[in-house]
Structure formats: structure tokens, C-alpha cells
Amino acid sequence: MQAKEFKVKWGMVVDLDKCTGCGACSVACKAENNLPPEVDASNKLRTNDWMNIYELSNEKPFPDHEVAYLPRPCMQCGKPSCSTVCPVVATLKDEEGGIVSQIYPRCIGCRYCMAACPYHARYFNWFDPIWPEGMEKVLTPYTSTRPRGVVEKCTFCHHRFMAAKEQARMNGEDPTELAEDAYIPACAEVCPTGAIKFGDLNNPEHEVSKLAASENAFRLLVKLGTDPQVYYYSKREWVRKLGDNYLKNAKGGEHV
Amino acid sequence: MGIDRRSFISLVAGGVAGSLFTPVIWKSLDDVSIWTQNWPWIPRLQYGEEAKVPALCKLGADAYGIQVKTVAGRPVAAEGDADHPLSQGGICPLGAASVHMLYSPSRVKNPKLKDGSSFKDISWEEAEDLLAGKIKEAGAGVAMISGDETGSVTDVLAGLVGKAGSDKTFLMPGESAPAAAALAMIGGDGQVGYDIENASYVLLLGADALGSWGNVARNGKALGASREKGVKFVYVGPAQNGTSAVCDSWVPCAPGTEAVLALGLAAVISAGGRDRASWAGYADFAKFVQSAYAPEKVSEITGVSVDVIKGLAQELVRAGRPLVLTAAGAGQGLGAFEMAASMSLNLLLERVNTVGGVRILPWSPKVVESAPEKKALLAADLAGYLTSVAEGAVEAPALLMVHAANPAYAMPNLAKAQAAIDKAGFVVSFSPFMDETAAMADLIMPDCYAFERLDDAYSPYGSGQPNYTVAGAIIKPVYDTKPAGDVILSVAAKAGLELGFETFEDVVKAKAEALGADFDALVEGGPWLGEEFPVQELALWATPLKEIPVTAADGKSLALAVAFQLKVGSAKVAIPPFNTNAIRFNEMLGKDMYVLMNGATAKNLGVKKDDAVKLSAASGECKARVRIFEGVMNDTVVAPLGFGHTAWDDFSRGKGDNVFKLLAAEAEGETGLSRFATARVTVSKA
Numbered sequence: 001m002q003a004k005e006f007k008v009k010w011g012m013v014v015d016l017d018k019c020t021g022c023g024a025c026s027v028a029c030k031a032e033n034n035l036p037p038e039v040d041a042s043n044k045l046r047t048n049d050w051m052n053i054y055e056l057s058n059e060k061p062f063p064d065h066e067v068a069y070l071p072r073p074c075m076q077c078g079k080p081s082c083s084t085v086c087p088v089v090a091t092l093k094d095e096e097g098g099i100v101s102q103i104y105p106r107c108i109g110c111r112y113c114m115a116a117c118p119y120h121a122r123y124f125n126w127f128d129p130i131w132p133e134g135m136e137k138v139l140t141p142y143t144s145t146r147p148r149g150v151v152e153k154c155t156f157c158h159h160r161f162m163a164a165k166e167q168a169r170m171n172g173e174d175p176t177e178l179a180e181d182a183y184i185p186a187c188a189e190v191c192p193t194g195a196i197k198f199g200d201l202n203n204p205e206h207e208v209s210k211l212a213a214s215e216n217a218f219r220l221l222v223k224l225g226t227d228p229q230v231y232y233y234s235k236r237e238w239v240r241k242l243g244d245n246y247l248k249n250a251k252g253g254e255h256v
Numbered sequence: 257m258g259i260d261r262r263s264f265i266s267l268v269a270g271g272v273a274g275s276l277f278t279p280v281i282w283k284s285l286d287d288v289s290i291w292t293q294n295w296p297w298i299p300r301l302q303y304g305e306e307a308k309v310p311a312l313c314k315l316g317a318d319a320y321g322i323q324v325k326t327v328a329g330r331p332v333a334a335e336g337d338a339d340h341p342l343s344q345g346g347i348c349p350l351g352a353a354s355v356h357m358l359y360s361p362s363r364v365k366n367p368k369l370k371d372g373s374s375f376k377d378i379s380w381e382e383a384e385d386l387l388a389g390k391i392k393e394a395g396a397g398v399a400m401i402s403g404d405e406t407g408s409v410t411d412v413l414a415g416l417v418g419k420a421g422s423d424k425t426f427l428m429p430g431e432s433a434p435a436a437a438a439l440a441m442i443g444g445d446g447q448v449g450y451d452i453e454n455a456s457y458v459l460l461l462g463a464d465a466l467g468s469w470g471n472v473a474r475n476g477k478a479l480g481a482s483r484e485k486g487v488k489f490v491y492v493g494p495a496q497n498g499t500s501a502v503c504d505s506w507v508p509c510a511p512g513t514e515a516v517l518a519l520g521l522a523a524v525i526s527a528g529g530r531d532r533a534s535w536a537g538y539a540d541f542a543k544f545v546q547s548a549y550a551p552e553k554v555s556e557i558t559g560v561s562v563d564v565i566k567g568l569a570q571e572l573v574r575a576g577r578p579l580v581l582t583a584a585g586a587g588q589g590l591g592a593f594e595m596a597a598s599m600s601l602n603l604l605l606e607r608v609n610t611v612g613g614v615r616i617l618p619w620s621p622k623v624v625e626s627a628p629e630k631k632a633l634l635a636a637d638l639a640g641y642l643t644s645v646a647e648g649a650v651e652a653p654a655l656l657m658v659h660a661a662n663p664a665y666a667m668p669n670l671a672k673a674q675a676a677i678d679k680a681g682f683v684v685s686f687s688p689f690m691d692e693t694a695a696m697a698d699l700i701m702p703d704c705y706a707f708e709r710l711d712d713a714y715s716p717y718g719s720g721q722p723n724y725t726v727a728g729a730i731i732k733p734v735y736d737t738k739p740a741g742d743v744i745l746s747v748a749a750k751a752g753l754e755l756g757f758e759t760f761e762d763v764v765k766a767k768a769e770a771l772g773a774d775f776d777a778l779v780e781g782g783p784w785l786g787e788e789f790p791v792q793e794l795a796l797w798a799t800p801l802k803e804i805p806v807t808a809a810d811g812k813s814l815a816l817a818v819a820f821q822l823k824v825g826s827a828k829v830a831i832p833p834f835n836t837n838a839i840r841f842n843e844m845l846g847k848d849m850y851v852l853m854n855g856a857t858a859k860n861l862g863v864k865k866d867d868a869v870k871l872s873a874a875s876g877e878c879k880a881r882v883r884i885f886e887g888v889m890n891d892t893v894v895a896p897l898g899f900g901h902t903a904w905d906d907f908s909r910g911k912g913d914n915v916f917k918l919l920a921a922e923a924e925g926e927t928g929l930s931r932f933a934t935a936r937v938t939v940s941k942a
Contacts, residue, residue: 018480020466020498023823023838027352030834031333034301037356037833039906042844049837057886062854063508065886067496088289105290129298132833132905134359134734136299140325140332144301147293190335192346192476193466193502 003079003227006098008176010156011201011229012188013211014071016056016239018195021069025187025196026051029073032157032186033143036129048123050074050154051187058238068239070232071196073187074121074154075220076100078227082113082122090151096176098229099156109149118221119228122153156198157185180206201229218243304328310337310781312711312727314660315350315357315829316822318342318471319406319713321725321783322351331355331707331730336473340783341723342716346473349823353832357705358734360833361905362689364702365735375700380738383701388750390655390682391420397654397681399424401638403661403828405432406713408623408763409741412755413659414633415624416744419753424653425628426638428661428827429588429668429930431470432717433634437592437927438599439616441799443536444608444792445631446616448599450581451720452478454612457575459568460491461598462514462590462933463583466499468820470583470718488575490568492517492560493585494817495852495894496887507568508889511817512934513558514582515594515804517565518601519545520554524569525604532604536795541600544801557806559889577612578605584933585818588827589668591924591931594804600797608794616790617722620714621770623763624755639668639921639930645679646672652679657686659703659740664692665901666827668919668932669875686740691830695903702737704729709739710779712764714771715786722786724771726764726778799926806934813936814857814893816873818915824898830908831898842883843896849912850883852894853939858884860891861939868942871895873935876917879942893939 029035029051041047051073058066076093080100083091090106091113093099114122128148131139139145142159146152164183165175180199188196199206211217212231218240219228234240259267275281304327311324313334321340325333334354338345357363367383368375378386391398398420402410405427414425427433435448452458452465452475465475479489479502491503492514500506509517526532526542533539551562572578582598584590599614607613619630627633642663644650656677667673677683677696685697688705703709707730714724741760748755757763768775773784809815823838824831831839843850851871853861863869863882871878871893878895888894899912918937921930 015483018483018502020476020502022467022472022476022498022821023349023835024347024352026838027349027823027832027834028333028335028347030837031352031356035837037907038836040846041836041839042841042846044841047837053838053840055840055842060886062856062886062888062890065496065854066506067501067887069498069501105293106286108289128295131299132359132361135356135833137330137359137734138332138355139299139301141301141303141306141327145298147295147298150293186333186335189345190347190352192336192348192473192480194346194477194480 004093006096007202008096009098009201009229010076010161011199011208011212011231012073013197013208013217013231013233015195015197016068016070016232016234017236018193019069019071020193021053021055022192023053024190024192025071026053028186028190029154032140034139034145036131046126048125048152050123056239056242066236066238068234068236071187072119072121073156073230074100075119075226075228075230076156078229079225081116081118081226085112085116087112097161099158099161101158102151102153102155104144104146104150104152107150109151111151113151118224118226122151124151125149160185216240302328309730310727311707311730312713312725313351313354314404314407314706314711314713315354316348316472316826317468318716318718319725320471320473320716321781322347322354324355324707324730326730329731331358339781340725341721341785342471342474342719344474344477346476348472349835349838350826350829350832353834354706356834357829357832358707360689363705363735364688364690364694364700367702368700370698383699384743384747384750386699387684387701387747391747391751391753394420394654394681396421398422398657399426399653399655400657400659401426401428401661401663402659403428404659405430406716408712408767409659409744409760411622411624411627412741412744412760412763413657415627415755416748416753418626418628419748419755423628424641425633426636426641427633428663428666429639430717431583431588431590433929434590434592434595435717436631436634437929438595441592441596441926442599442603442797443795444616446618446790447715449615449617449715449720450579450718451612451615452579453481453720455577455579456487456612457571457578458487458489459572459578459580460489460499460503461518461580461582462493462585463581464497464499464585464820465581466502467497468822471716472822494815494889494892495819497819507560507564509558509560510889511585511815511892513806515597516549516554516806517558517560518580518582518598519549519804520551520558520565521569521572522601522604523549524551524566525573528573538796541796541801548803572605577607579607579613585820589919589931589933591933592927592929593924596797596799597804603794603796609789609791615720616792617715617719618786618788618790621767623766623770626755637929638663639932640923640928642667642673642676643669643921645676652676652681654681655684656680657684658693658697659686660828662687662691662693662828664696665914666916668916668921668930670914670916671876688737690903692901692903701743702735703740704733704737707731708733708737710761710764712767722788724768724773724778724784726768726775728779807936809891813938814853814891816918816935816937817892817894818897819894820897824896825908826898830901830904831911833907836907844912845881847911848879848881849896849899851880852883852885852888853892854886854888854890855884856890857892858882863939863941869939870942871918871937871939873918873920873937875920878913878915878917880913893937
């Protein structure tokens with residue numbers, strides 16, 4: 001399939017050598033995007049959490065053990081598996097910026113996209129979104145609340161992209177050439193260690209494009225050919241190997 | 257004319273094909289998908305003018321400035337304040353959830369009086385009259401507990417208690433008290449701060465600086481910036497955590513023995529041949545550490561190899577601007593003597609009173625005359641007091657007032673703390689939430705939530721520079737609550753104990769004036785920053801030197817290492833509704849929390865992954881499940897603090913168990929302060 005190319009390609013680089021797994025990005029994401037609070041979030045098969053944080057281990061026994069934390073938003077793949085299987089065209093990658101959209105009123109909840117997404121970045125609303133009494137007053141005006149039965153996911157806080165473009169137009173600037181800090185998703189903005197960087201991967205002036213080109217940068221399951229726009233960075237080799245589902249017992253050593 | 261098979265099929269096929277060309281079906285399908293998502297119980301968004309308002313978050317380990325986004329005046333989300341020195345644009349997981357706590361199901365919506373086993377609603381006037389009467393009745397039998405050591409409400413409350421003739425003013429256990437006592441041991445007087453941004457090598461002795469210790473957002477920013485500057489961070493502690501994951505190295509060290517390692521490092525450094533003979537107290541100190549803390553002995557106690565001890569000492573000596581931070585795993589509970597051990601290491605490295613080192617900050621100015629000095633407030637030991645009350649050694653207070661604290665949940669010797677609260681004649685809670693202490697109280701006078709009132713914070717513990725933040729109300733109280741500062745002043749006046757201020761705003765204005773800050777500028781969001789650091793003559797070490805007591809391994813029990821993650825709350829706040837998702841599947845199974853131990857330890861105990869176990873200590877028991885995690889030392893079990901609430905709401909109640917039950921406090925000889933950093937537990941199958 002021919003992948004669509006964009007002049008601007010928004011991307012994220014998460015420095016796993018700075019991420020402490022504190023959860024601030026995850027909470028800020030829920031707040032910004034009006035995800036409802038969930039009483040029992042221990043059953044991860046039914047939770048709705050656009051930004052999920054995984055714990056990685058080098059699987060060595062004490063004292064050689066090492067741990068790292070990996071926040072996982074939607075990868076906004078260059079060649080998305082999800083949109084190709086959607087029967088009602090509820091998800092698509094066609095807007096300048098290269099963000100994979102999700103149109104909730106068009107979604108019929110068939111969950112083909114969830115089955116297709118190798119990153120588990122899509123979430124089905126098993127329950128109606130219910131806020132404790134009064135708490136609906138803190139809903140942000142940015143993203144509509146999604147009903148039971150539809151699939152949702154991280155959008156790189158797409159509403160902030162729209163707001164930034166609008167602001168640029170109002171300032172008489174070119175909305176296709178936003179400054180590096182004009183548009184930043186909530187998770188990247190609140191990160192207390194600055195582990196999450198955001199910008200245009202196609203713009204050599206943006207930090208993300210430099211970080212993504214680093215030899216320490218990697219993408220998740222890149223061998224599947226999805227061409228993710230989320231990069232990770234770690235100087236630790238074992239962390240980089242895990243990114244592509246490295247199997248230490250696989251025959252032939254290097255896994256391709 | 258009959259219809260044969262062929263013409264029937266043509267008719268059906270033609271019908272189907274024809275229907276595909278009409279938009280009716282497609283339009284109907286589209287409408288159906290919209291109608292079926294358009295239920296009245298799903299909330300609709302409300303729009304309005306957007307703004308960002310400076311605010312203060314005190315839910316976690318420290319107090320720091322945040323920005324609250326508002327829509328038509330409604331707070332909707334919080335983010336870090338790039339202009340605040342303790343936030344620098346970052347936010348902790350509690351700060352990120354702070355706005356939603358405005359409408360938390362556990363908010364207390366109006367004053368309540370205990371009525372048998374439940375509460376009945378009363379008016380504010382009745383509540384204030386009742387409390388004024390109780391204060392007059394109790395006289396010197398009044399006591400208070402505050403969990404806010406940075407704010408002026410504590411000064412007002414302590415002033416009221418002082419005016420009533422009582423000295424029973426207590427802060428919740430924290431790092432400030434042992435740090436101040438430790439500084440006094442080396443001849444200093446002031447608040448201890450750490451200039452982490454300007455250090456070139458940071459040794460974290462048990463300090464979970466990026467998870468729960470000190471100014472978490474600021475520490476995170478310092479670490480983030482350090483990666484580009486080549487600053488080395490070393491974490492020393494019994495288990496891997498978020499902090500160790502991003503530090504340059506992790507040095508496993510038996511829980512509660514980090515201070516022993518500090519003295520071991522001091523022994524190696526002092527034996528290094530540098531002439532420090534002219535330093536006050538140096539000769540005695542060097543002799544003591546070199547005889548009592550030889551690397552071999554330190555290695556045996558801490559589990560850190562001799563080579564690593566010597567290597568760390570060398571790194572510290574070679575680093576241009578090293579900084580040593582010491583803390584107990586949970587951000588509290590370390591003894592002052594242990595803190596002084598770490599401080600002496602900084603002194604030995606000439607890192608006190610200097611850029612990138614330990615800074616001595618001036619105490620917050622005192623504006624409420626009858627309140628005790630901050631130093632005296634920190635020196636009063638709450639755990640010891642409550643234990644004495646429970647045991648009958650000290651008379652129970654006739655009136656106990658609790659502000660911004662939850663001692664019925666977050667105290668060592670928990671059963672005794674609860675018994676002491678139970679024994680108090682009359683308990684008043686100013687909490688905005690139905691926490692465990694409020695549930696035990698006789699009278700609840702609900703405080704306004706952070707964004708509904710004026711509040712202030714002077715240099716939270718750890719701050720590298722004196723700072724003062726004031727935040728005004730963002731929204732009118734959403735329930736029938738009143739700011740505790742104003743209520744206390746009003747009640748004091750009714751009880752005939754004038755504190756010299758009519759409103760809480762006057763108190764904050766007086767404090768701003770005493771600091772030389774502009775109140776109006778402060779409220780608009782510009783924090784005041786002090787540039788003056790008291791210069792003091794320090795010595796190694798004024799207090800008689802003696803060995804740090806260490807609980808020896810007995811082969812039957814495991815060392816307990818507690819872990820605090822702000823995403824599941826703090827000593828003040830239970831799991832916020834928006835934070836349940838941040839709990840990973842390997843941290844909680846259903847309603848059971850996981851405790852962590854490595855494979856070798858589990859094998860010794862005969863337990864496997866997911867086994868239900870019971871952790872027992874002399875002071876209490878906890879239930880949990882086992883998670884095998886190789887980032888834990890041998891014969892050590894890591895248990896998370898922050899679970900096991902019995903009050904609050906569905907998002908936090910009944911999840912996991914309260915590990916504070918396992919922590920026993922013991923009085924430290926030198927200072928009388930309680931230390932509870934070390935505990936041993938037996939782990940058995942439940």
C-alpha cells in the first residue's frame with residue numbers, strides 16, 4: 001500500500017533514560033482528553049488509558065537486574081494497520097501533520113482496528129463514561145466524551161494542533177510552519193523530567209528530528225513495517241532490543 | 257403471469273442494487289450510529305473563555321506552583337508553572353489530578369457533628385460556637401496536628417493553641433524535623449535545602465528524589481537537564497524504583513542503613529590524607545568514623561561491597577561539586593542522627609553553605625505572636641506523643657484539632673495513633689475530604705479545597721533557595737465549606753483568644769511584608785525568591801558521636817523497604833479518581849496490592865508469584881500478594897505505602913492494605929524525635 005507523505009510529520013521522542021514511570025503524563029492525558037475515571041483499573045483488559053506506562057526489565061536476577069519505564073501513546077503510524085481495516089472509514093491518516101484520526105460518531109465498535117493495532121494503543125469503551133456527581137464540571141472543552149461501544153485512542157492532543165494553527169492564522173503566520181513549542185501534547189508538557197519531546201520529524205530544526213536520527217533511537221516493532229511516528233531513545237542496549245520484541249532465544253541471533 | 261425462479265432472483269437482485277443507489281439507507285445508518293451514541297447521561301462539553309490562573313498544589317510531598325486552566329471560570333486541568341522554581345513546568349501525578357479533587361466523591365460538603373455512629377449536618381454558626389466553647393472548656397488541654405508545614409494556616413492554628421496555654425502543637429512526621437535537628441548537631445540553625453541544580457554529582461542515599469522525596473517536579477527537571485551536562489546521579493537504596501531507573505547507577509543497600517554507608521564513606525574520605533586538622537571537631541570525627549566504620553564492617557551491615565564503598569568515596573572526592581542527599585524510603589522516618597551522618601559527609605566534602613551543595617535557608621518569619629517558633633514546632637514529636645497518650649503515660653488532650661493531615665492513616669505505631677485520637681476528649685477535623693481522621697472526628701469543619709481559598713507556602717523542604725508562593729481562590733467554594741484559616745481566626749475571637757488578625761488574608765499579607773515581598777504581585781503568580789543564606793560556623797560534630805543502631809538480621813524475618821509513589825496518593829490524599837489507571841497490572845490484582853521480593857528470597861520463603869501472603873510486625877499485619885522482582889535485595893520485601901484506605905471513596909477505599917501498620921516508631925536518644933525507617937517483618941502464606 002502506498003503510504004501518504006506529509007510535509008509536516010508530528011512525532012514524539014521519549015527518552016527512556018529520563019522516564020521514571022511516575023504516571024503524570026498518563027493522568028494529564030486523561031484530564032485533557034476527558035477520559036472518565038475508573039473505579040477498578042486493575043483489569044487492564046477493560047481499562048481506557050490512552051497513555052499507558054509499561055515496565056521493562058532486562059530479566060537478569062539480582063543484583064544485575066535493571067528496569068526502565070516506557071510510556072506508550074498511539075504510535076500515529078506512517079502506514080497504520082488500524083485504518084486499513086476500518087469498515088466505516090472512522091479512522092484515517094489524511095491530514096497534514098500525519099496524525100491518525102478517529103471519528104467517534106462514525107465508529108460502529110467492530111474493534112477490527114484494535115485487533116490490527118500491534119501496540120494495543122486503541123481502547124474500546126466497555127462502559128458508558130460516568131463521572132462522579134459534579135466532576136463533569138471539570139470536563140475540558142477540547143474533546144467530546146465518547147459513549148460505550150466506540151473505539152478511541154491518543155490523538156497527540158489533536159485539538160492543540162488545531163488551536164495552534166488557528167493562533168498562527170490569527171497572527172498572520174503560516175499554519176503549516178508552526179514553531180517548535182507552538183503545539184505540544186499534554187503528556188509532553190507536564191513531564192517532570194522532560195523525557196517526552198514533541199515536534200516535526202521532517203523539520204531538521206526541531207529537536208525530535210535530531211533525536212530520532214540518533215543511533216540510540218528506536219521504534220516499537222518497527223519490523224512490522226508500520227513506520228511509527230513515536231520514537232524512543234535509550235543508551236541502554238537491552239532497552240533498545242526490547243523495542244523490537246527481541247527474542248533472546250531466537251535461532252540465528254539477530255532477529256529480523 | 258407466474259413468477260419463475262429466474263424472474264424472482266432478478267427482482268431481488270434488482271431491488272438490492274436499486275436500494276444501494278438511494279441515499280436513504282446510508283443516511284439512516286449514519287444517523288443510527290449517531291443516535292446510538294447520543295445518550296442523555298453522557299455529559300456534554302461546556303464552552304467559554306479560556307484562561308490560565310496560577311495556583312498552589314499541596315497534595316504531595318511538597319508545595320509548588322501550578323497553572324490551572326479555566327473555562328468560563330471553571331477549573332478544568334492543571335499543568336506545571338514554567339515560572340515557578342519548584343515546578344519549572346513539570347507536575348507530579350497528584351498535581352495532574354488536582355483539579356478533579358474539587359469534586360471528589362469524598363469531599364465533605366458542609367459542617368458535620370458526630371451523631372452516634374454517623375454524622376448530622378449542622379450550620380457553620382453552630383459549628384463555630386461549639387468549637388469556641390470547647391476551646392474555652394479545654395484551656396491548656398488543647399492540642400493540634402497539622403500536615404502543612406509550609407502554610408500560614410498552621411501558624412494560625414498553632415497560635416490559637418499557644419494562646420490557650422498549650423504547647424501541644426505538632427506537625428506530621430516528615431524530613432524537615434530530622435534535617436533541622438541534624439543541622440543543629442553540626443552547629444547550624446535553619447531550614448535545610450539542597451542546590452541540586454548546580455551540583456555536578458548527586459548521591460541519593462535512600463532519597464527517592466524523582467518519586468516521592470522533596471520537590472519532585474524540580475528534582476525531575478534537574479535530572480533532565482543533568483543528562484546534557486554530564487552530571488552523575490547515583491541512587492543508593494534497597495530496591496529499584498523510578499529514581500533508580502534513570503540514575504546512572506543503583507547501589508543496593510540494606511533498608512535503613514544508608515546513613516551507615518555515609519559514615520563508611522566519611523571514614524574512607526577522612527583517611528585520604530588531606531589535612532583538615534584545623535577544622536572544628538574534625539579530629540574526633542575522623543577518629544570515630546575510622547575506628548567504628550571501617551569499610552569491611554560497613555559492607556557487612558549495608559550489603560555494599562568494599563570496592564563499591566571505596567569507589568563511591570573516590571567519585572565524591574573527585575567530583576567538582578558533589579551533593580549527598582539522605583532520606584528514608586518513604587520520605588520520612590529517618591532519625592536526626594542518621595541525617596547528621598549524611599550532613600557530616602557534605603561537610604567533609606566542603607559542600608555546606610555553597611553553590612551546588614547543602615544550603616541553609618532562613619526560617620519562615622513568624623507573624624502570629626502566640627505561635628511557637630518553627631524550630632520548636634519541628635522539635636515536637638507527634639509519633640511519641642500519640643503513643644504516650646495511647647499508653648496512658650500522657651494525659652489525652654481535651655480537644656484535638658487536625659488540619660491538612662490524616663494521622664489516623666499515615667502514622668507509625670498506627671494502632672496507637674488511632675487509639676490516642678479515640679481517647680481525645682473532642683476531635684475536630686478541618687479536612688476538605690472524608691479521610692480516616694475526619695471519619696473518627698466529633699466535629700468536621702470542612703476546609704475549602706486548594707483552588708477555593710487563599711493559601712501560601714514558604715520554602716518547602718528541599719528547596720535550594722528561599723521562596724514564598726501565594727495563591728488566591730480560583731473558584732467560589734463549590735460546597736458549603738469555609739477556609740480553615742478564617743474559621744480558626746473567627747473561632748479564636750469567639751473564644752476570647754484574639755490572635756491579632758481578623759482575616760487569614762491579613763496573616764498572609766503580614767508574612768509577605770516580613771519577607772519584603774509584594775502581596776499583590778505574589779497573588780498574581782510571581783513567587784518571591786530570597787537571595788540571603790545565613791552563614792554559620794559549623795563543626796564536625798557537636799553532638800557526642802556514637803554508632804547508629806541497626807536492627808540485625810535474624811534469618812527468620814525480612815527487612816521491610818517501603819515505597820511511596822505519588823500516583824497512589826500521599827500521607828494527605830488517597831488515590832485520586834483519575835489515578836487508578838496509572839496503577840500497573842503488576843502493582844495491584846483486583847483489590848490486592850503486590851509486595852516485591854526477588855526470586856531467591858521467594859524461594860527461601862517457599863512462595864511463588866501471586867501467592868497471598870501476610871506481612872507481620874510487632875505493630876500490625878498487612879495482606880498482599882507476591883510479585884517476584886529482581887530489583888530487590890536479598891532478604892528484603894518492598895511494600896507500597898498509599899493503599900489500604902478505610903475512608904475516602906470507591907476509587908481508593910479497600911484497595912490493598914495500609915503498610916503504616918507495620919511501621920513502629922522508636923524515640924531517638926539525642927533528639928527525642930521518633931525514627932521509623934527500619935522495620936523487619938515476617939512473611940507467611942495467608
